[in-house]
Structures are given as C-alpha cells and as structure tokens.
Amino acid sequence: MTGPARLVVLVSGSGTNLQALLDACADDAYGARVVAVGADRDGIEGLERAERAGVPTFVRRVKDFSSRDEWDRATAEAVAGFEPDLVVLAGFMKLVGQEFHDRFGGRVVNTHPALSPSFPGMRGPADALEYGVKVTGCTLFVVDDGVDTGPIVAQRAVEVDEADTVDSLHERIKAAEREMLVDAVGRMAREGFTVEGRAVRFGRVR
Ligand code: GAR
Secondary structure, three states: OOOOEEEEEEEEOOOOHHHHHHHHOOOHHHHHEEEEEEEEOOOHHHHHHHHHOOEEEEEEOHHOOOOHHHHHHHHHHHOOOOOOOOOEEEEOOOOOHHHHHHHOOOOEEEOOOOOOOOOOOOOOHHHHHOOOEEEEEEEEEEEEOOOOOOEEEEEEEEEEEOOOOHHOOOOOHHHHHHHHHHHHHHHHHHHOOOOOOOOOEEOOOO
16 A cells, blocks of 8 residues: 555544544554545534544435435445545444445444443443443454454453443543544554454554
8 A cells, every 4th residue: 555544434423533533644654544534414523523624524314315225335435436445434323234345345444332242232331331341441343244243453441430321431431442443543554454254463464
C-alpha cells in the first residue's frame, strides 16, 4: 500500500469513536486517513463531526429502499466509491449484508462495547450490568456474517463499579474503546494484518 490507508467509517450516533480516529489521522505518522463517513440516519453528531473535519459524508436510510438487500447494496456501493483499504463500523447500529461481505469481506472491523464472546448485540453494557459481571470491556473484531462473532483484533477490560448505571459504565467502556480503536486501526494501517481462522495478527505476510 502506498500512502496512508484509506478508511471509510460508518456511524449511527454521537461519533466519539470516529472523532478519536479523525484526531489520530491528523498526524501523518498515524498512517491512515478518513476518506469518508457514512451513516444510516440523518441529523446525528457523527455526521457533524465529519463535516467539521472536512470529510465527505453520505447517508443511506433503510426506509428509503424497497428491501434490506437494496439498502445493503446501496451502502456497499457508496462505500466502494471511496476505495477504502479498511471499513470501520464505529457505533454503526445495523448489520451489513451479503453484498457488503462480498465486496469488503476481511477488511471490515467493528467495535463492540463488551468483551466478546460475552454480550453480543445492541445492549452490550446493559446486558453486562444485568448479568452482574465484575469485568466487561470492548472488542474490535473483523466482521463476519454473525452478530459480533468475527475474529478478534483487540480487546480492553473495564471494571464494573457497584454504583454503575448503564450510562456510566458505557461511558467508561467508550473511553477504553477509543484508545483500543486508535491503537489497533493504526497498527492495521501501518503494519498490515492477516486473518487465519480466528487468529488476527498484525504484520504483512512474509
Ligand atoms: C460504542 O460504544 C460502540 O461500541 C457501540 O455504540 C457506541 C458508539 O459510540 N456500538 C454497538 O453497540 C454496536 N453493536 P460513538 O457513536 O460515540 O462512537
């Protein structure tokens, strides 16, 4: 790969993970740049963060398409237009479909607010709190066709406090998540990575 790795980041909400990547990419030594930000909804802070950083954005809403497959195809098409080396799902609250897997399989990572394989899905922090675990955390994984089941790139542990609410726990997880994401995506960009079965390793194939 010549030049910085091209990242397309997909968001659905506040975009603090996106912001951490945008901030990291401001340093040329980081080895990556965010070439576009996509979303499945309008009016979110994540899109405003991209606009403030001068990064192109696009929105593809499920309800504007006749089927979920059509939406997936349109999203994949929009992403492909920016020729990404890596697609980062950073708080993207949709499962991507077959077209997306076919085009970008093995080059899509997702950050999840729990320590996989525990608590997959949309309620990671709430499920961890309800279960009563003392340690939870966050996971960056290479997306496969399951729900938060892909090969693990990086994880960080976060202790649960007795006084935690879902929000306070999620905020601490997100702080760990931003560090994990910036560190791991930077390494993927600079060093390359391989996926063999469930093992993800940094570094190029020798
Ligand atoms: C993050 O904690 C991310 O892991 C989670 O949404 C949050 C987004 O925060 N994603 C999921 O739960 C996906 N299953 P952000 O918009 O501030 O980056």
